[in-house]
Structure formats: C-alpha cells, structure tokens
Amino acid sequence: MKFLSKLLKAFKPKYSVEFRIYQVVPGRPVTISKRVELFGRGENDKALDYYRKAVAATKENKVAPVEIVIKKGKKPFKGYKYGPVDEIKSMKLAA
Numbered sequence: 483m484k485f486l487s488k489l490l491k492a493f494k495p496k497y498s499v500e501f502r503i504y505q506v507v508p509g510r511p512v513t514i515s516k517r518v519e520l521f522g523r524g525e526n527d528k529a530l531d532y533y534r535k536a537v538a539a540t541k542e543n544k545v546a547p548v549e550i551v552i553k554k555g556k557k558p559f560k561g562y563k564y565g566p567v568d569e570i571k572s573m574k575l576a577a
Contacts, residue, residue, distance in 0.1 A: 495555040497521040497529035501536060504547040504570045512573050526554075537562045 503515040521529040533552045540548050540562070547565030551558045 491524050494524035496523050497526055498553045499529055499533050499536065500549075500551045500553065500558075502549045502551075503545065504549070504565075504567065506547070506570060506573075512570055533560065533562075540564050 498521060499519045501517045501519070505513045505515065507513075519529075519532055521532075529552055533550065536550050540550065541564070545564070547563075547567050547570055549561065549563050549567045551561040553559070
C-alpha cells in the first residue's frame with residue numbers, strides 16, 4: 483500500500499503560491515516585489531492553507547496593491563487582487 487501511494491504521489495502536480503506587491507511612486511516606474519512559496523507534489527492542502535492566510539493578512543493589514551496567485555503545476559487556478567492591480571499592470575513597469 484505504501485508503494486502504491488508513493489507511486490501515485492509522483493504523478494500529482496506541485497503547488498506554489500505567488501505573492502506580488504506593486505509599489506507606485508509618482509514620476510517613477512512601477513516596481514514589483516515578488517515572493518514565491520513552493521510546495522511539494524500533492525501538498526494542495528498546505529498550499530491552500532497558506533493562500534488563505536496570505537489573503538486574510540492582506541485584507542487585515544491593507545497593504546499596497548497586492549496580487550496573490552496559487553498555481554497548480556505552472557497554471558494559475560485561483561487568484562486574489564487587492565487594490566487597482568489591473569490599472570497598475572498597464573502602467574510603465576521598472577525593468
């Protein structure tokens with residue numbers, strides 16, 4: 483039974499939570515601070531728990547414009563935006 487669970491775990495996707503803070507200073511390009519928290523194969527419960535805590539902390543502290551995305555493999559499947567993130571993305575970004 484252990485062998486079967488290890489075999490199945492090898493085919494499960496990896497998860498990651500990406501946290502981006504957009505810093506806007508008038509007259510300067512927009513800068514982005516990006517932090518990625520990686521989780522192993524099949525650790526979707528841990529990844530979702532971390533995502534929920536990050537969203538709750540963002541709502542509570544009301545940080546600058548923030549975008550939090552949880553990814554399954556390389557594809558995002560759930561996201562949260564606080565502030566005018568879409569408008570900021572269309573502005574000139576710093577290199």
